[in-house]
Amino acid sequence: MFRRFLFQAVKASRVSGSSTDSLPVTLSIAMEGSTVARLLVRVRQWHRWMAPLVVLPLLVTVSTGVTYRLAKDWGGLSREQVHWLMTIHEGEWLGPVLEPIVVLLNAVGLLWMLATGAWLLLQSFRRQWIASRKEAGG
Structure with a gap:
């Protein structure tokens, strides 16, 4: 993997016409971009993995909370009648x-x-962006 970064850095310095003196800077930028890309992939995987685990409890919480409030305020039901929703x-x-x-x-x-x-x-x-x-061209 390091060889690929090194190759990309050398190629970039040749294309831009700059000397290889800036190679460490170019190399660190290439490696940093790869680290961010790997992190982005990993976070996306974790997000995708956690979504099914989180969605059902959140839907239950939201639907019971909203139903409780609407039934009590707009439906005219007493607290005792809708307490099971709060439970x-x-x-x-x-x-x-x-x-x-x-x-x-x-x-969490x-x-x-x-x-x-x-x-x-x-x-x-x-x-x-x-x-x-x-x-x-910027």
């Missing part, structure tokens, strides 16, 4: 030991999906 929403049915663990895992899963999704989106925008700059 599911908060994970009370799991007992006092598992309830905080499930709530924590749900929160949501934060993970938001953070990795945002990072992947920013990388996509960044690639598009770089491509448009190259097309414009």
Whole structure:
């Protein structure tokens, strides 16, 4: 793998007409780009792997929370009539030991999906921006 980076760096310096004095800088840039690319692939894999595990608990939490609020506020139901939704929403049915663990895992899963999704989106925008700059001659 290192040989490929070295070859790319030497080729880039020859194409640009620069001397091989800048080879370490070019080589480090090539390696850094590869590290970012590998990290991007790895994060995308983790994001894809975690999504099925996170989506069902989040859907249950969102749907029970929204249904509880709408049934109570707009439906005119009492707190006692819709408490079973809050029991599911908060994970009370799991007992006092598992309830905080499930709530924590749900929160961590949501934060993970938001953070990795945002990072992947920013990388996509960044690639598009770089491509448009190259097309414009910048």
